[in-house]
Amino acid sequence: YEKDISHWASSSIQHSTCTVEPGTRTPFGVKGGGHATNRNFVSSPGVLITLYRFNEIKFDPASQTASFGTGPIWDDIYAALAPYNVSVLGARVTGIGVGFVLGGGYAWKSNQYGLALDTVTAFELVKPDGGVVTVTEESDSELFFGLKVMKLSFAGIVTRITMQTFPQTNVWVRFCSAIYRNTTVHLPDFPGWSAQFSAMITDPKANIAASYDCLATVPFATVFLYYDAPSPPQGLFDDFLKIPSHQSNVRERSLLEHITLPPLRNATTNIRIAADTVPILRYTEPVMRVIEEEKLKWCVKELAVTGPFVTYTAEPFLPTMLNHSTLSSAYPPTRDMAFSPFLVYFGWLDEAMDNQVINNVKESAARIRQAVIQDGQNITGAPKYPNYALFDTPVDEIYGGNVNRDPSNVMGLAGGFRF
Structure with missing residues (x-):
């Protein structure tokens, strides 16, 4: 320490809080909202770089854009934009950091406007050489392409994002759940109705997220119904509204109020998590039945050993969702066909069970993938959704032919999918 702070002129010496002598290539992480x-x-x-203090949020009424640091969570963004009656394409539940955009970003408005990354107009980037640049399609189209989607392992550290905003009214939502009385009895036809909704819906303002869950060996199912306006057209959600629900909450509310409803309020925080995904063209009834079967199987097999929960979430989107942008992006590697995301994730408490649970997640995801293929869906080469993909997913299963855009692995000391 004394050597480090010493100077030729003693008047130049100051007692630093600490000194650093770089001697090794040190791994580092970059943390935004911390939802990975x-x-x-x-x-x-x-070394961990946290972005919490990059928390400024601005709305520009002239350009109808919002600019914000990469430290906040979407709750903060929605709250800051609410007085202007606008919103951006952000997370669909509470507690998620804005780095969600860098993983693609399926939002409640995606059927209307595309992925969250499709609405980005600029990134502020700290490059590996320390330079700070604003990256746009006009200033550097290749780098702008690569930042969509970088997942923190390419090009540097994003410290600010500028996105298009869109008018935001109150929204109509319903959360409903029903408990299985035992593992051999189905609920009212959740799989069939979810499949029918996925096949028939054409209204881009309508969304569902159908989740098959098990908590402490108690199996149940939940459906989130969402309409991006104060009320949906009559008859749109009739099948689901007939369900005798254990819990139900339906009315007009603000977007922020919606995502912070109790069922969406960080229910699984502070638990060990492993997640994976399967790209799905169509949520058909056979596929939904297999998802339900997997939930019931692991409810018995997994939770008796590891606990406390398993979750499978079907998130159908319109096949036209990717048609809203003419700009290419690292993800998806092709826009010829839109795949809906699907999430399987298991939660457990004991670190000693890590490898077993991760392997269980892989096994279950593989079973569902096989069911999708047997259903006649061609998902060979279909990209996995980066925000849901397991850590050891080969990068070509996410980025396809775009992998060669970063051959030097300039950010290899940071985490993320390895190019």
Whole structure:
């Protein structure tokens, strides 16, 4: 320490809080909202850079854009924009950081406007050489392409994002859940109705997220019904509204109020998590039945050993969802066909069970993938959704032919999918 602070002129000496002598290539992590499910993606045994103080949020009424640092969560963004009656394409539940955009971003408005990344107009980027640049399609189209989607392992550290805003009214939502009386009896036809909604819906303002869950060996199902206006057209959600629900909450509310409803309020925080995904063209009834069967199977097999929960969430989107942008992006590698995301994730408490649970997640995801293929859906080469993909997913299963855009691995000491 004394050597480090010493100077030729003693009048130049100051007692620093600490000194650093770089001597090794040290792994580092970059953490925004901290919602990543993969260890070492935004955490690190070396140096951790946290972005909490990059928290400024601005709305520009002239350009109808919002600009914000990468430290906040979407709750903060929605709250800041609410007085202007606008919103952006952000997370669909509470507690998620704005880095969600860098993983693609399926939002409640995606059927209307595309992925969240499709609405980005600029990134502020700190490059590996320390330079700070604003990256747009006009200033550097290749780098702008690569930042969509970088997942924190390409090009540097994003410190600010500028996105298009869209008019935001109150929204209509319903959360309903029903408990299985035992593992051999189905609920009212959740799989069939979810499949029918997925096949028939054409209204871009309508969304559902159908979740098949098990908590402490008690199986249940939940459906989130969402309409991006104060009320939906008559008859749109009739099948679901007939369900005798254990819990139900339906009315007009603000977008922020919606995502912070109790069922969406960080219900699984502070638990060990492993997640994976399967790209799905169509949520058909056979596929939905297999998803339900997997939930029931692991409810018995998994939770008796590891606990406390398993969750499978079907998120159908319109096949036209990717048609709203003419700009290319690292993800998806092709826009010829739109795949809906699907999430399987298991939660447990004991670190000693890590490998077993991760393997269980892989096994279950593989079973569902096989069911999708047997259903006649061609998902060969279909990209996995980066925000849901397990840590050891080969990068070509996410980025396809775009992998060669970063051959030098300039950010290899940081976490994320390795190019």
